[in-house]
Amino acid sequence: MSATVPQRDEHSHSTAGGPTPDAEGTATVHPSSTTRPLRALVIGYGSPIRGDDALGPLVADQLETRVSADPELSAQVDVQARHILTAELVDDLARAERVIFIDAAANLPPGEVSRQRLAPDASALSTMAHFHDPRELLAWCQALYQRVPETWLVSAGGADWGYACYALSETAQTAVAPMIAEVLSLIGAEPDIPDTGP
Amino acid sequence: MSRTISIDPVTRIEGHARISLQLADSGAVEDAKFHLTQFRGFEKFCEGRPYREMPALTARTCGICPVSHLLASNKACDDLLAVTIPPTAEKLRRLMNLAQLLQSHALSFFHLSSPDLLLGWDSDPAKRNIFGVMAKDPELAKQGIKLRQIGQTIIEMLGGKKIHPTWVVPGGVNEPLDSDKREAMLNMLPEALTIAKDTYALFKTMVPTFKDEAEHFGTMQTMFLSLVSPKGQLEHYDGFLRLKDAQGRIVEDRVPPSDYPRIVGEAVEDFSYMKFPYYKPMGYPNGIYRVGPLARLNNAESCGTPFADVALAEFHMLQEDSGPVRSSFHYHYARLVEIIFAIEMMQRLLKDTGILDTRVRAHARGNRDEGIGVSEAPRGTLMHHYKIDEAGLITWVDLIIATGHNNLAMNRSIKQVADAYVDGNKLSEGMLNRVEAVIRCYDPCLSCASHAFGQMPLSIELKDASGTVIDRLVRDA
Numbered sequence: 287m288s289a290t291v292p293q294r295d296e297h298s299h300s301t302a303g304g305p306t307p308d309a310e311g312t313a314t315v316h317p318s319s320t321t322r323p324l325r326a327l328v329i330g331y332g333s334p335i336r337g338d339d340a341l342g343p344l345v346a347d348q349l350e351t352r353v354s355a356d357p358e359l360s361a362q363v364d365v366q367a368r369h370i371l372t373a374e375l376v377d378d379l380a381r382a383e384r385v386i387f388i389d390a391a392a393n394l395p396p397g398e399v400s401r402q403r404l405a406p407d408a409s410a411l412s413t414m415a416h417f418h419d420p421r422e423l424l425a426w427c428q429a430l431y432q433r434v435p436e437t438w439l440v441s442a443g444g445a446d447w448g449y450a451c452y453a454l455s456e457t458a459q460t461a462v463a464p465m466i467a468e469v470l471s472l473i474g475a476e477p478d479i480p481d482t483g484p
Numbered sequence: 485m486s487r488t489i490s491i492d493p494v495t496r497i498e499g500h501a502r503i504s505l506q507l508a509d510s511g512a513v514e515d516a517k518f519h520l521t522q523f524r525g526f527e528k529f530c531e532g533r534p535y536r537e538m539p540a541l542t543a544r545t546c547g548i549c550p551v552s553h554l555l556a557s558n559k560a561c562d563d564l565l566a567v568t569i570p571p572t573a574e575k576l577r578r579l580m581n582l583a584q585l586l587q588s589h590a591l592s593f594f595h596l597s598s599p600d601l602l603l604g605w606d607s608d609p610a611k612r613n614i615f616g617v618m619a620k621d622p623e624l625a626k627q628g629i630k631l632r633q634i635g636q637t638i639i640e641m642l643g644g645k646k647i648h649p650t651w652v653v654p655g656g657v658n659e660p661l662d663s664d665k666r667e668a669m670l671n672m673l674p675e676a677l678t679i680a681k682d683t684y685a686l687f688k689t690m691v692p693t694f695k696d697e698a699e700h701f702g703t704m705q706t707m708f709l710s711l712v713s714p715k716g717q718l719e720h721y722d723g724f725l726r727l728k729d730a731q732g733r734i735v736e737d738r739v740p741p742s743d744y745p746r747i748v749g750e751a752v753e754d755f756s757y758m759k760f761p762y763y764k765p766m767g768y769p770n771g772i773y774r775v776g777p778l779a780r781l782n783n784a785e786s787c788g789t790p791f792a793d794v795a796l797a798e799f800h801m802l803q804e805d806s807g808p809v810r811s812s813f814h815y816h817y818a819r820l821v822e823i824i825f826a827i828e829m830m831q832r833l834l835k836d837t838g839i840l841d842t843r844v845r846a847h848a849r850g851n852r853d854e855g856i857g858v859s860e861a862p863r864g865t866l867m868h869h870y871k872i873d874e875a876g877l878i879t880w881v882d883l884i885i886a887t888g889h890n891n892l893a894m895n896r897s898i899k900q901v902a903d904a905y906v907d908g909n910k911l912s913e914g915m916l917n918r919v920e921a922v923i924r925c926y927d928p929c930l931s932c933a934s935h936a937f938g939q940m941p942l943s944i945e946l947k948d949a950s951g952t953v954i955d956r957l958v959r960d961a
Contacts, residue, residue, distance in 0.1 A: 373595060374633035408615050429618040430626055 338444025559857025594628020702812025775864025
């Protein structure tokens with residue numbers, strides 16, 4: 287049985303390049319920030335309408351709330367929620383010292399959280415132009431900018447990938463807090479959310 | 485001649501296309517077919533849904549051009565509401581459509597086609613991909629990323645997100661533009677224009693080296709369909725439908741989009757799930773036409789922006805006679821002209837003092853039982869046509885997408901390339917790649933699927949006159 291999660295705002299929550307919500311909820315723009323270096327870039331990705339595939343963007347949304355509440359952290363960390371990984375992200379990757387991708391995994395036991403280092407892999411070439419494997423984007427980064435950020439993938443096993451499913455399964459929900467803690471640890475922030483993971 | 489081809493399960497997967505070539509007894513290519521073997525069924529499963537859901541539903545047709553579906557769908561909904569949207573809302577919608585055009589054309593040219601154009605059709609297939617381009621010309625690859633980033637960022641600034649924004653709504657848009665965002669967008673566009681003009685200048689120098697491909701990549705006689713403005717200028721959002729024949733004579737003009745069913749019919753073939761639109765008065769398949777950048781530039785009398793108009797004049801010189809540019813190879817050229825136009829027009833729209841007006845939405849209930857929305861997607865004319873019942877629920881849907889309009893032309897183009905490059909009874913990798921490349925000229929969006937980097941998963945079958953498969957090349961991604 288799936289549990290309903292709060293309806294997420296599908297907007298991107300970039301604190302760097304794109305529009306960001308201010309205190310009144312109005313989008314503001316920081317055009318000069320698109321070129322500033324970043325200590326860390328966090329990208330949660332997945333489809334918001336395919337059940338547990340929404341883990342990545344949902345975790346990113348919650349992390350964004352945590353990061354934006356801390357001025358020092360938000361000056362150095364950019365959190366993005368993405369449906370898919372697209373080519374223009376390479377420019378953002380190249381500016382970051384450390385990158386953390388957050389994704390749901392079909393090859394992990396449901397609810398299990400995993401953290402792994404990612405390296406560039408040009409053979410992870412996507413057949414589609416509208417989405418990319420993170421390792422492919424790192425290979426782009428290496429080829430174009432001769433630098434690759436230290437990159438991690440924080441993932442959790444999903445249980446339900448149903449079409450037009452807007453809710454996380456109960457099992458996947460248990461992974462949200464430990465995933466957030468994992469990412470906060472990687473970006474050097476103090477986890478303030480109790481670890482309720484498996 | 486057998487047209488019954490067993491469908492390999494591999495080709496059922498989204499992103500797979502198949503081409504079959506039929507040989508005559510002499511060994512010459514007798515027929516060629518482009519098979520789309522996936523089925524999605526949007527027209528059917530939308531039935532019963534409230535019409536206001538249609539923009540969000542149909543935008544899911546595509547991850548590359550969701551904005552195009554969003555616009556055509558909302559235009560159909562505007563028609564159902566029987567409202568004229570506020571002028572500022574129209575300008576903002578145009579802005580988003582042009583940003584979409586920019587990012588999509590950039591993807592097609594820089595990332596999908598540049599491996600062929602830069603490295604050559606006969607180059608090592610292992611290196612003929614985006615990484616090969618990065619190795620040979622990293623700056624070009626970076627520029628492609630930058631153009632796409634600018635287009636996507638403008639979409640995100642307007643719509644709140646890059647993929648599947650929900651800012652465009654029936655009756656207009658749901659939020660006006662603020663001055664900070666306008667300033668940020670204007671600040672990005674000079675760099676975009678520089679990149680676009682530099683790339684255009686570079687490609688102009690390369691075109692003569694592709695003389696052979698330009699002669700054989702879809703140079704058939706077809707008509708060209710697109711929207712044009714009331715003044716006959718390049719148009720992507722509204723205006724009238726115009727159809728020119730292969731000699732450049734206007735066949736249909738000032739056709740209101742709502743009158744499209746009079747001129748466009750849809751045929752069905754048993755070898756593909758993609759329909760075959762045609763010009764009704766000429767019947768099927770004689771009513772073959774092309775849409776997209778090539779058609780738009782052939783139909784437009786001018787662009788209406790400075791640099792794009794210079795480029796348009798140079799585009800027309802690609803055709804030695806005075807007729808329309810007929811080679812589908814020149815879709816690439818047309819895309820670059822349109823990128824320049826899109827940037828210049830976005831600058832003009834953003835500098836319009838009315839662009840910040842806060843009246844951006846007309847509110848109404850469904851006031852008609854039938855609505856039609858037509859706009860120009862990056863790949864060509866996009867038509868959404870809905871019927872609703874008294875409760876506002878969808879009872880019937882017809883979607884004619886750009887790639888569908890080009891279906892007949894793509895099939896003819898494959899035949900032409902096969903005639904030119906298939907020699908005897910043996911396929912070669914170079915031939916395989918040229919067949920793929922002629923498809924890519926159209927930048928087809930087979931449910932986003934043929935947006936493939938480097939090597940598209942492709943299966944080519946060579947049959948003899950009895951229909952027996954005598955050779956097969958299968959290439960996975």
